[in-house]
Amino acid sequence: MSLFSGNGREPSSFVAFAGNALDRRSEHRDDSVLAEALESGAMRAYAIRQGRTYLVRNGSGFEGLHRREALEALQPDFDNAILLGYAENDAPRLAVPVARDPDSLPDTIKAIDNRSIYVQGLLQGAELSQLAQAASLLTWAQSHRFCGRCGATTVPKAGGYRRECAGCGNQLFPRTDPVVIMLAVDEKTDRCLLGRSPHFAQDMYSCLAGFLEPGETMEEAVRRETLEESGIHVGRVSYYASQPWPMPHSLMIGCYGEALTDRIDADTRELEDCRWFDRAETADLLSRRAGEGGPCSPPPGAIAHHLIRHWVDNG
Amino acid sequence: MSLFSGNGREPSSFVAFAGNALDRRSEHRDDSVLAEALESGAMRAYAIRQGRTYLVRNGSGFEGLHRREALEALQPDFDNAILLGYAENDAPRLAVPVARDPDSLPDTIKAIDNRSIYVQGLLQGAELSQLAQAASLLTWAQSHRFCGRCGATTVPKAGGYRRECAGCGNQLFPRTDPVVIMLAVDEKTDRCLLGRSPHFAQDMYSCLAGFLEPGETMEEAVRRETLEESGIHVGRVSYYASQPWPMPHSLMIGCYGEALTDRIDADTRELEDCRWFDRAETADLLSRRAGEGGPCSPPPGAIAHHLIRHWVDNG
Numbered sequence: 001m002s003l004f005s006g007n008g009r010e011p012s013s014f015v016a017f018a019g020n021a022l023d024r025r026s027e028h029r030d031d032s033v034l035a036e037a038l039e040s041g042a043m044r045a046y047a048i049r050q051g052r053t054y055l056v057r058n059g060s061g062f063e064g065l066h067r068r069e070a071l072e073a074l075q076p077d078f079d080n081a082i083l084l085g086y087a088e089n090d091a092p093r094l095a096v097p098v099a100r101d102p103d104s105l106p107d108t109i110k111a112i113d114n115r116s117i118y119v120q121g122l123l124q125g126a127e128l129s130q131l132a133q134a135a136s137l138l139t140w141a142q143s144h145r146f147c148g149r150c151g152a153t154t155v156p157k158a159g160g161y162r163r164e165c166a167g168c169g170n171q172l173f174p175r176t177d178p179v180v181i182m183l184a185v186d187e188k189t190d191r192c193l194l195g196r197s198p199h200f201a202q203d204m205y206s207c208l209a210g211f212l213e214p215g216e217t218m219e220e221a222v223r224r225e226t227l228e229e230s231g232i233h234v235g236r237v238s239y240y241a242s243q244p245w246p247m248p249h250s251l252m253i254g255c256y257g258e259a260l261t262d263r264i265d266a267d268t269r270e271l272e273d274c275r276w277f278d279r280a281e282t283a284d285l286l287s288r289r290a291g292e293g294g295p296c297s298p299p300p301g302a303i304a305h306h307l308i309r310h311w312v313d314n315g
Numbered sequence: 316m317s318l319f320s321g322n323g324r325e326p327s328s329f330v331a332f333a334g335n336a337l338d339r340r341s342e343h344r345d346d347s348v349l350a351e352a353l354e355s356g357a358m359r360a361y362a363i364r365q366g367r368t369y370l371v372r373n374g375s376g377f378e379g380l381h382r383r384e385a386l387e388a389l390q391p392d393f394d395n396a397i398l399l400g401y402a403e404n405d406a407p408r409l410a411v412p413v414a415r416d417p418d419s420l421p422d423t424i425k426a427i428d429n430r431s432i433y434v435q436g437l438l439q440g441a442e443l444s445q446l447a448q449a450a451s452l453l454t455w456a457q458s459h460r461f462c463g464r465c466g467a468t469t470v471p472k473a474g475g476y477r478r479e480c481a482g483c484g485n486q487l488f489p490r491t492d493p494v495v496i497m498l499a500v501d502e503k504t505d506r507c508l509l510g511r512s513p514h515f516a517q518d519m520y521s522c523l524a525g526f527l528e529p530g531e532t533m534e535e536a537v538r539r540e541t542l543e544e545s546g547i548h549v550g551r552v553s554y555y556a557s558q559p560w561p562m563p564h565s566l567m568i569g570c571y572g573e574a575l576t577d578r579i580d581a582d583t584r585e586l587e588d589c590r591w592f593d594r595a596e597t598a599d600l601l602s603r604r605a606g607e608g609g610p611c612s613p614p615p616g617a618i619a620h621h622l623i624r625h626w627v628d629n630g
Contacts, residue, residue, distance in 0.1 A: 001629060002502060003500060003502075003553050003571040003573075003626065003629075004502075004550075004551040004552075004553050004571070004573050005553070006551075010534055010551065010552065012532040012533065012534050012535075013532075013534075015532075017530065018532050018535070020530050020531060020535065024528065024539060024543075025543070026525070026528065026539070026540075026543060027543050027544070027582050027584065027585060084530075129530060130530070132529070132530040133528070133529050133530025133531070134530075136529030136530055137529050137530075140529070142464070143463045143464050143485075144463040145463060145464060145466075146461055146462060146463050146464070146465065146466035147461060147463075148458045148459040148460060148461050148462075148463055148469075149457070149458050149460060149461070150461065151460075151461035151466045151467075151468075152466075153466075154463075170458075173492075173526070174528065174529050175490055175492070176492065176493055176527055176528070176529055177488075177490070177491065178491055178493045178566055185318060187317060187318075187319075210341070211488070212491055212566060213339065213341065213448070213489065213491070214447070214448050214451030214452050214455070214489050214491055214559065214561070214564050215332065215335050215399075215444060215445070215447040215448025215449075215451055215452075215559045215561065216335055216448070216559055217327040217328075217330075217333050217556075217557045217558060217559060217566075218327065218557040218566070218568070219325055219327045219328075219557070220327075220333070220335065224339060224341070225341075228339075228340070228341060228342050229342075235319075236319040236321075236325065237325065238318050238319050238320070239554040241532075242532045242533040242534070243532060244529065244530045244531055244532060246529070246530065249529050251493055251527060251532075251533070253533070256318040256319070258318075258319050267342050269342065270342060311318065314316060314318075
């Protein structure tokens with residue numbers, strides 16, 4: 001029996017921020033790679049300041065990558081740049097923190113927060129996925145400027161992929177926070193469980209989700225989070241897809257949960273509503289966007305959208 | 316069609332460190348829970364110092380949990396204790412850092428490094444899984460005593476599950492590092508790909524593994540790590556099981572990878588050997604332990620063991 005099923009594109013390839021095709025060469029990051037990359041005429045970089053990315057206007061759209069000469073105008077901090085990897089023909093791709101005031105930019109450049117870039121689809125495909133890597137790493141680096149063990153300053157190493165404490169020598173590595181996001185499904189009554197956080201866009205319902213904690217498996221985290229947020233007990237758990245999520249640096253792990261109970265007792269501090277949707281209601285919800293009136297789903301780039309869609313079509 | 320398959324125990328329930336059944340009440344961690352837990356006569360705690368856990372001799376075996384009175388002799392730092400959750404009857408379970416010199420302990424207590432506790436099976440089941448949570452959290456707390464943003468001191472909040480910077484107010488949350496661990500399988504020739512790190516026990520072969528990086532899906536990480544370490548290209552990826560791994564605080568994500576190529580070009584800095592094993596060789600390897608002569612597998616608690624075993628039995 002094959003361990004692999006299906007011959008189509010894998011579910012994780014359909015979500016926003018997936019498809020980063022850079023050659024990361026993670027085993028070859030020594031302390032010379034960044035300087036070499038900065039010397040390369042083929043180098044292109046994402047420029048980011050405090051969660052806002054500086055995009056280049058390109059006709060009616062935007063591009064994320066800047067050439068070295070264009071970066072100079074943005075007050076780049078090359079000492080704290082991070083080497084993401086290499087595109088075709090060994091062309092280096094970097095993340096560069098910049099200091100230029102976003103309100104004083106030329107008309108050809110616009111500083112846009114990363115969530116809006118995703119929601120409005122201003123970048124897509126490989127550029128959006130590389131921006132996820134860039135934004136996650138710069139946020140991590142900026143929140144690890146000092147050593148958590150001794151409080152001394154840390155300095156970047158290995159193309160920015162490691163930081164080292166100048167005091168005690170402690171080594172720091174990039175952080176990625178696993179989050180479980182799950183659709184609990186009651187197969188007997190053909191319904192799925194969706195909730196509304198008060199932070200959501202108006203009328204939006206989505207899968208429940210929460211950070212995986214130390215000392216639990218993915219499946220245990222799915223059962224714990226579903227129980228804590230909704231009061232619903234989950235039995236079997238089935239992994240579906242994952243998604244990089246750069247706000248600030250998570251891995252969304254998308255699963256289905258087999259609902260064993262149906263009486264909802266929602267945590268009202270986390271959710272302002274939580275209820276069962278039958279298949280027809282759920283199909284309606286997928287067809288609506290925020291602001292169209294009536295419950296709507298997260299946008300098609302979100303892993304929650306794909307979990308809900310796959311259940312409606314195949315569950 | 317059901318989204319869930321199988322009716323047996325889920326694969327993630329067979330690995331060491333799984334099965335932590337504490338009620339974590341993660342949504343109810345306020346700043347009073349730790350003091351309340353310390354007042355409870357039903358409180359029991361794991362005592363840890365620098366990666367070594369203080370076990371209580373119990374006949375021919377060991378126990379991990381200490382009562383409050385027994386902790387006092389170990390120089391406990393209750394201010395930096397962490398509330399893990401609640402056992403039956405609301406009995407609090409804590410992780411407590413202790414300072415007592417491991418060389419001056421009474422005969423009834425022994426300080427043992429956490430890897431040995433796992434390898435030698437000194438704790439098992441729920442106690443071992445709760446120790447995973449305790450050890451991961453204490454390591455995280457001790458490596459985040461200072462704020463990475465401003466260098467000021469951080470203080471524990473929310474029963475130790477959050478730290479807050481006394482300088483800038485930055486909030487720090489426990490860290491869990493996702494690691495992909497995968498068995499690449501060539502279904503045409505019925506072989507699997509195993510490697511040997513120079514750090515492994517003698518003659519041991521295991522699955523390839525590596526940290527998931529910012530900006531990649533689980534499947535992308537499986538393909539990248541396999542390619543970088545072995546030169547083998549992987550197509551489809553199938554999730555199998557996950558495992559909490561408290562050295563220091565990882566989540567092992569176990570997958571199968573469909574090998575598309577068969578010429579190995581191993582990264583010799585990472586691996587001292589990497590080769591294909593047919594099904595009979597792999598069954599032999601599972602039946603041997605380190606030191607018995609000939610290639611052996613990781614022990615039965617390791618997720619790698621389960622990935623290999625499941626392929627031998629069902630692949």
